[in-house]
Amino acid sequence: MSRTDDDWTGPVRARLSARLERNVDHPLGLALSGGGDSIALLHVAAGWARANGRRLLALTVDHGLSPDSAAWTAFAEQAARDAGADWRGLTWRGLKPAAGLPAAARRARHALIAAAAREAGARIVLFAHTADDIAEAGLMRAGGSTLGRLRDWAPSPAWPEGRGLMLLRPMLDAGRAEVRDWLTGRGASWIDDPANEDPKYARSRARASLLPVGGGGAHRETTRDGAPRPDDGCAAVRSSPLPTGEGWFQLPRDIDAQALAAALVCVGGGDRPPRGDRLFGLLARLRSGEAFTATLCGARIEPGAAGVLLTREPGELNRRPPPPLPLSPGVEAVWDGRWAITADEPGWSVVPAGGRRTALSDADRAALKALPPAARGGWPVLIRNGGGAPVLAQTAARTRSLIEQRLALALDRMTHERDLGAVIHGATPPNPLFSSRHQ
Structure with a gap:
């Protein structure tokens, strides 16, 4: 079967070309579970890497949650090597929680992948989320989940393991059914984890209640009036420089909600965003012009005449x-x-x-x-x-x-792999929050 730009693979390769460097020594990471989506991305990314002088490093996490996990890991290794990629297996060790297992497994997976990618010198890890994942996550949030929205270009959520590392999800416009049809046409095989159909998990229930999602952007999340939802809500901050000193920020009172949430997490040094009610309560107080001092996400918020001073809360x-x-x-x-x-x-x-x-x-x-x-x-x-x-x-x-570069990544101030080199390898590049191209 010949590859053309007429199916879902053409846009994927275009996204890879738009974000990634060519002909460089450091590897490109890829999260490989062995499931259909990640196997499909492996095939497309391997072809792109060969054509553009890149090494591809597939990273597989064995969560130890299934008696078949060792066999699945071996399958993923063989698939990676058959595609011409390097491969490394990672293991989630230790006790597994009785409650909140999917979230704990997700955090462990991101942390293991981020640490291995950084150790190998990678700056970007590819993840094979599709339009179906967007729809499922939206349904789970409607049911009360705090699961975040999927973005095609986003910092690793693992902190501090993922510092300076970006995730690229080039398949968000592709539907799971069309991806599997494509794999079948190539004679490729993949793993179906029975846990994906287990109704005790919220993700499985959401998946079962949704019709298969086709290609195209029509299935992206929308606002209540049907307009496309912005990727991150940070456009207002991206359009102007952020006054800052090393280790603290001076922000405007009219800062966007998503940008404020990101700044709070970065200044507080944690990895959990603020709850929506607390965030919007804080925003209302900022908009009112009130003078106050508050603490959220480990950050201290002090509005004043010059703006809003954000520092680490020393009292904590x-x-x-x-x-x-x-x-x-x-x-x-x-x-x-x-x-x-x-x-x-x-x-x-x-x-x-x-x-x-x-x-x-x-x-x-x-x-x-x-x-x-x-x-x-x-x-x-x-x-x-x-x-x-x-x-x-x-x-x-x-x-x-670390907070300035971390916020710059969260606000899409660094939009290409070449921007990340100094960050992940420890140098201190010019502060991208003050870059003239953003003023």
Whole structure:
């Protein structure tokens, strides 16, 4: 069967070409479960990679939830190697929760794939979600699920494992039925996981209640008036620069809801977005012009005359102080989800500055004084494992804030693979939130 641009594969290859680099050494990741959608994407991506000088790295997670999982993993490995891709198997180890198993498995899968992709030097991982997945997720949200919306280009949800890593979903306009018809026409086989039909899972119930989705964009989610729903709701923020200092943001009061949610998560260092009622309650207070201080997602919100100051909430670090984070020489560690820190010598650990500022040197206290007062207590300092005076992390180790680049990725300020090189490999590129092409 010849490949043409007349079926779903043409738009997929076009999306790959629009986002990805050609003829570079670092691999392109692909999440390969062995199911029909991921096998189809494997075939298309492998062809694109061969034609464009790329190595393809397929990553398969064995969740250990089925007696057949080892056989499924072996099937995925063979499929990847037959397609000319490299392959790596990953295993979800440890106890599995009795409640919330699908969500826990999804989080584990993303974390394992992100860590393996970063270790291999990949900047992008392909995922084979289709139009059917969009429809199923929409139905689940209507039933009360907090499942996020699928975007074709989005940061890895695993944090901090997925820092600097983007997911590309080039098949969101394709329907599952047409993908399987295409595979059948090629004589390809795939795995059908019986769990996908188990009615005890919300995803399976949503799938059973929906008719098969065909190709084309008509099945994308819409707003109540039938208009297409924007991908992320961040257009207003993308169109103007965000004033920022390292480790904090100054935002406008009329910031978009989705952009505010992303900024809160980034500044707070976590990975869970705010609940809708709390987010929209906060937005209403911002719009009213009220002066207040609030905390959400670990971030401190202080509206003022110059805008809305967003910093890490130091009170949370004081109430539930994290244990000191030991640093191994030459190994980047992520502290509080916000700072990447690499020490060159042994014997250092990272702690928050709150409660230790008076023990800092005069120079370090002067550096902290230059920050907004609310930001100072959440700053990282280093302590000697055997005792001694603390020092600001920036003066004793290679330290960089992660929140600016994380928000830039969330707001689509970095739209191509070539934009990601400095981010994932640890350098500090010019802040894309101030890029002149966005002003």
